[in-house]
Amino acid sequence: MSKVKANDTVAVHYTGKLTNGQVFDSSEGKEPLKVTLGQGNFIPGFEKGLLDMAVKEKKTVTIPKEEAYGEAREELFQAIKNEELPDSIKPEVGMGLVARNPDGSERQLRVAEVHEDHIVIDANHPLAGHDLIFELEVVEIES
Secondary structure, three states: OOOOOOOEEEEEEEEEOOOOOOOEEEOOOOOEEEEEOOOOOOOHHHHHHHHOOOOOOOOEEEEOOOOOOOOOOOOHHEEEEEEHHHOOOOOOOOEEEEEOOOOEEEEEEEEEEEEOOEEEEEEEOOOOOEEEEEEEEEEEEOO
16 A cells, blocks of 8 residues: 655645644545645645555644744734724734735734734734644545
């Protein structure tokens, strides 16, 4: 029986959880995710977890934050004065915001703190600073 090896493309069902059990993403009820290993499109721990799995095999892997989205970086927190915000925004902790970069691309931000005269935004990936748990099931291996 063949097993997943470096550079294979695999179809995988997954459920991603935080260590407190909160599900943050899942392929349940959807098509399996197609992953080509070794291209850097997925976090290293996710790819490493798939290696040596066989079709229909299931396993749970715990991925330390260093092999996921890393530590939350302090330099990605920034204070914004209330007068710089559009009037239509009533910021709340956890609220998502979108910033447009000079090149026209967009960046996802999160409101980390709300103060009387300013807010603090967080531009880290929402899963930065967290160890992750993935339940994996390999559906297909395309060599």
